[in-house]
Structure formats: structure tokens, C-alpha cells
Amino acid sequence: MKKILTVIAVIALLMGTISCNDEPKRGDGVFTVNTLMVNHIVNINNGTVLGIANTHNRLTLDTVNHKASLELRYNDGSDKTASLSDIKATAKRYGFYELTATGNAQVKDFKGYVDFNEGAMRYTYTTTDGIRVISTIPQVFFLKTHNKITYNDTTKPTSMENVMYQFEIMPANQTAVVKVMDIVHAKDVKHFYNITATSVPMTITPNGYSFSGQNINTIATYRSWTDSIGTPKTTTTDAYPFKTFSATVDLVNDTLVTNFMMGPSATVAASGRTYPNYTAY
Numbered sequence: 672m673k674k675i676l677t678v679i680a681v682i683a684l685l686m687g688t689i690s691c692n693d694e695p696k697r698g699d700g701v702f703t704v705n706t707l708m709v710n711h712i713v714n715i716n717n718g719t720v721l722g723i724a725n726t727h728n729r730l731t732l733d734t735v736n737h738k739a740s741l742e743l744r745y746n747d748g749s750d751k752t753a754s755l756s757d758i759k760a761t762a763k764r765y766g767f768y769e770l771t772a773t774g775n776a777q778v779k780d781f782k783g784y785v786d787f788n789e790g791a792m793r794y795t796y797t798t799t800d801g802i803r804v805i806s807t808i809p810q811v812f813f814l815k816t817h818n819k820i821t822y823n824d825t826t827k828p829t830s831m832e833n834v835m836y837q838f839e840i841m842p843a844n845q846t847a848v849v850k851v852m853d854i855v856h857a858k859d860v861k862h863f864y865n866i867t868a869t870s871v872p873m874t875i876t877p878n879g880y881s882f883s884g885q886n887i888n889t890i891a892t893y894r895s896w897t898d899s900i901g902t903p904k905t906t907t908t909d910a911y912p913f914k915t916f917s918a919t920v921d922l923v924n925d926t927l928v929t930n931f932m933m934g935p936s937a938t939v940a941a942s943g944r945t946y947p948n949y950t951a952y
Contacts (some may be wrong), residue, residue, distance in 0.1 A: 700735035706792055708806045710745050711922055713877050716801040720875050721747060723842045728794060728806060732760055732768065732785065739770055743778065743794065747802045748906045753777040762784075770794070777900065791946055798951070804920045805879075812837040813927050816943030818854065823936045826858040834941065836927060840880065847882060848871045849916070856893075856937050863893040866911055866933070879922035882929075886912040910929055920945070 703886035705727050712721040729742040739758040745751050757815040758772040758781075764785040774781055774801065783806075794806040821828045835852035851866045868889045874881045891911035911934050918929035925945040934940050 675883065701731065703729065703731045705729045707809065707811050708792065708794075709842060711875070711879065712745060712747060712804040713803045714747075714801060715797065715803045718877055720877055721802070723840065723843055723845075723875055724835070725809075726806065728832050730792070732783065734760070734762075734768075734873050737761065737768075739768070740871075741770075741794070741886075743796065743804075743806070743807075745798075745800070745802070745804045747800075751777075751799070753796075755781060786947065789946060807840075807922070809841075810837050810839045811880075811920055811922070812946050813943040814946050817929065818939055820856045820857065820933075820942040821940075822856075822936050823938075824858065829855070830856050833856065836917070836918075836929065836941070836943070838880070838882070840873070842912050844870075845873050845875070847873050847880070849918075851933075851939075854911075854933070854939070856933060857920075858936050859895070859934065861893045863891055863894045863933075866891040866913075868913060869915070871916060879920045879926065881920075882916065882918040884916050885914065889913060 704866060708726055708728050709723055710726050711723050713719065714721055724746055726744045728744060730739060732739045737760045739760045740756045741754070741758060743753045743755065753775070755772050755775060755778060758770050760768045764767050768785050770783040770785065772781040778796045779799060781794070781796040783792070785792045792808055795804070797803045814833065816832070816834050816836060818831040818834045818836055819828060820831065834854045837850040837852070839848040841847060848869045851869045852864065852865050854862065854866070856859070866889050868887045871882050871887055872884045889911050892908045892909060895907065913930035914935060916931040918927065920927055922945070927939045927941070927943045927945065930939065
């Protein structure tokens with residue numbers, strides 16, 4: 672499942688976000704991408720949430736000399752652009768670069784990363800007048816999670832590690848597309864490849880997003896078993912609503928906490944860290 676997500680993300684990043692004019696010369700180690708992102712904006716002087724909005728940030732990355740430049744776009748009541756030209760790009764592993772910079776007259780406390788393996792980017796910075804911006808790709812996802820699944824009968828509770836969660840932020844209507852991937856329902860004897868809710872209500876918080884709703888429609892793709900030795904049926908796509916759903920995504924501390932009813936009989940309590948798990952690099 673992770674490989675599938677990786678392929679889709681990398682194709683979207685390297686094919687969809689590099690314009691014809693920005694296409695890098697082959698073999699020179701310099702890449703320019705103009706990427707669709709979502710800005711989460713807070714005035715840290717008074718804690719006021721200024722909102723979220725789609726934007727494009729233009730990154731030029733020199734993988735040979737380990738440096739980068741960025742054109743950052745944000746809005747704190749009016750459109751602003753800030754340019755950073757002397758960014759250190761430290762290779763943490765193949766295709767993954769940690770970005771640091773001292774800042775300039777507009778921006779301070781800049782840090783970020785770009786991961787061409789997972790198709791992920793994030794930039795965090797504060798303007799000199801106290802506006803904090805956390806800029807992510809629209810899909811905030813979690814690869815490392817701990818999940819406890821309980822049931823409404825005598826079915827033994829189960830635990831699962833590394834169920835994948837993805838929250839695609841939709842600023843225009845303040846909802847999210849939520850995907851839960853690679854999770855097992857022991858009572859129904861179903862292995863879900865993905866459960867997708869296309870419109871989950873979202874609230875913007877000072878640290879990120881909270882999600883809450885009831886009877887949320889989903890489309891689920893799963894395989895089920897017909898007997899005790901695990902003979903699988905064919906893959907099935909079906910409705911499998913979240914009877915209740917709540918989640919908190921903390922972009923400041925890179926954490927997820929969620930609790931939801933998977934169908935009518937299973938309750939999932941999960942926690943994890945946003946990608947990347949910085950302690951792993």
C-alpha cells in the first residue's frame with residue numbers, strides 16, 4: 672500500500688507540478704518545482720487563526736551542491752511573497768532533503784523538507800511581524816500509527832501498527848477527504864485496503880485541524896474471508912460509513928489522534944505522527 676501511495680505521489684509531484692518552463696535540464700542535478708500547497712496561518716502575537724488557503728511555492732533544489740532557493744507565497748490580510756536564496760539542503764537519505772535557512776528581512780525560523788520518494792513537502796516559517804505559516808501539500812498523511820480496535824460484542828479487541836491515514840485538506844469548503852488504509856475488521860472478517868470519506872467537516876485550530884461528524888458516507892475496498900482457514904473472496908467495493916468520526920491533526924507537534932466507528936460494530940482509537948517521523952532520520 673505504501674508503494675502505491677509513493678508511486679502516485681511521485682508522479683503527481685514530478686509530472687504534475689513541474690511546468691514546461693521549469694523542466695530541469697537532464698543530469699545537471701538542479702530541479703525546479705512550482706507546487707500546489709496549503710498554508711495554515713496564525714498570528715502568534717495573539718493566537719488568532721488567520722485561516723488556510725491554497726498557494727504555490729516555487730522551489731529550486733541543487734542536489735549536487737546541497738543548496739536551494741524558495742519563493743514563498745502567503746496571505747496575512749494581503750498577498751505577500753518572500754524569497755529565500757541561501758537554503759542549506761541536507762540529504763538525509765536518497766531523495767529526502769532537510770531544508771534550513773537563517774532567513775531574511777521578511778522571514779525567520781525557516782525549516783522544511785522535500786521528499787521525492789513520498790512526494791511530500793513542508794515549509795514552516797514565521798514572518799518578522801509574527802505571522803506563522805505552515806505550508807504543506809494538500810495531503811497530510813500518517814505512515815506510522817498505533818490502532819486499537821474494539822467491538823460491540825465478545826470479539827477480542829485487536830491492535831494494529833502502521834495503518835495509514837491521509838487527510839486531503841479542502842480550503843474552499845473547509846472539509847477534508849479522509850482515507851484510512853490497510854486496516855482489518857476482525858468481527859466482519861474484512862481486510863480494508865482503503866475506506867474513503869469524501870467530505871468530512873473540518874475546523875481550523877491554532878495548531879492545525881480538527882475533524883468531527885456523524886454518519887459520514889464512505890466507499891470502502893476490501894477482501895473478506897469465507898472460512899476459518901482464511902480462503903479469500905474477491906475484492907469488493909461497498910459503502911461502509913463512519914457512524915461517528917473525530918480526529919485532531921496537530922501540525923506544530925506532528926501528531927494525529929483519532930477515534931471513529933468503522934461500520935456499525937467496530938470502534939477504532941488511533942494515534943500517530945505526521946510524515947515524516949523526524950525521529951527516524
